[in-house]
């Protein structure tokens with residue numbers, strides 16, 4: 001007789017159904033797991049055996065075979081412990097034979113029979129709900145699973161004994177409730193930054209339209225400080241975005257206590273980050289920093305210090321909003337639609353842009369060219385807003401704090417974003433949320449400049465040598481500037497400002 005229990009295997013953030021087949025047959029005592037298990041799955045044998053003994057049950061002294069079907073799909077992770085143990089418990093009569101029908105099961109076992117949290121409970125619950133099944137999961141992940149749907153049946157247990165009692169009707173477990181993480185710590189405020197008005201303006205534009213931003217300036221000018229305050233002006237996640245972000249966090253095992261958060265992700269990996277850490281993959285497929293930054297911000301501080309090969313791996317995700325990671329025998333795709341914010345010094349000495357400063361390593365332009373050559377042209381081309389952040393003078397620091405704080409800026413950002421959401425919804429493109437995501441064809445409809453604007457574009461396209469991508473990126477920024485103004489049409493001033501943000505990097509490149 002073969003017992004069947006449903007569980008899942010993760011491919012990207014999708015949960016694919018896996019059938020755990022448990023057979024207890026006459027023969028010499030043995031316990032084998034087949035169906036492309038990785039090391040963690042093979043080790044399930046020892047955990048399952050000990051957990052059953054600790055729960056007062058013994059493995060039958062017979063030949064036990066566990067097959068994880070489909071057999072050609074690789075199985076990774078420790079969440080197969082619980083479905084295997086429950087299959088065995090049905091086989092030995094510890095829980096009623098039909099109890100597990102209509103449930104997807106995942107969880108890791110401790111040697112004492114306790115059930116430990118695992119990654120990926122949210123996508124598993126969403127997958128189970130789509131198949132009209134309930135979910136049996138660790139107690140620590142119950143609140144996370146409850147987000148899948150208000151109707152899905154969830155059994156979130158602490159131990160094998162609790163599950164057995166639940167199905168025997170001795171002690172029925174109540175359904176967990178979805179929870180949002182309460183944020184008590186206040187966010188850093190833009191009011192802390194003195195001077196730097198144009199940098200703050202660029203930060204506001206980037207936040208309003210989801211544009212990529214590069215800040216170049218002397219050490220101690222406040223670049224890292226500015227970036228750290230970006231989350232305080234971004235609008236909270238919409239329910240759909242919240243679910244997307246949480247699915248990725250869930251697969252990465254980064255949801256603590258089952259509580260989701262509605263703050264936009266802000267990821268700031270160190271410049272020693274490897275390609276696998278940034279784009280995902282590695283021994284076990286995991287989303288990388290760029291996927292964890294989905295719908296939020298990826299901040300790369302000291303941009304030229306990143307390995308050039310690692311930086312260039314961002315080019316494709318920046319273009320299409322997802323990243324494909326090749327594994328030994330298959331590929332997985334993770335969403336990666338993020339806002340890239342980068343900061344750097346103009347040269348290795350750091351002060352090349354300061355008036356009257358002479359670089360120690362030779363001519364200033366040679367020094368900046370050497371340093372900036374680490375960033376490829378195509379990557380630079382993808383950065384819409386490039387600004388210079390000059391050093392603040394002591395007299396700036398002595399000024400009283402600015403009257404405008406993050407709350408005021410956040411309100412303007414929110415209204416500009418509302419205009420964008422409405423616009424794309426009216427065009428029947430609800431999947432586009434910001435101007436930065438608008439494809440070129442849509443852009444031609446929504447960001448058509450007025451006559452004066454067109455003339456400016458024509459004059460400047462030649463001298464600035466705008467690439468096709470550059471041209472569209474300028475239009476996107478100009479559209480955001482018009483939205484911040486509440487203007488219907490993109491005007492000459494909007495375009496002029498958008499072009500000025502592009503000019504900086506180009507000037508540097510030409511100097512190099």
Ligand SMILES: Nc1ncnc2c1ncn2[C@@H]1O[C@H](COP(=O)(O)OP(=O)(O)OP(=O)(O)O)[C@@H](O)[C@H]1O
Nearest residue numbers: 192193194195196218219220221222223224225392
């Ligand atoms: N505009 C400013 N207003 C107030 N304090 C500032 C400002 N700029 C810099 N500071 C002070 O200087 C410190 C360093 O700033 P920050 O780390 O942001 O510099 P940075 O531009 O990132 O430098 P680096 O290029 O060396 O990374 C801040 O912690 C803050 O105390």
Ligand SMILES: [Mg+2]
Nearest residue numbers: 223224301343
């Ligand atoms: Mg810094």
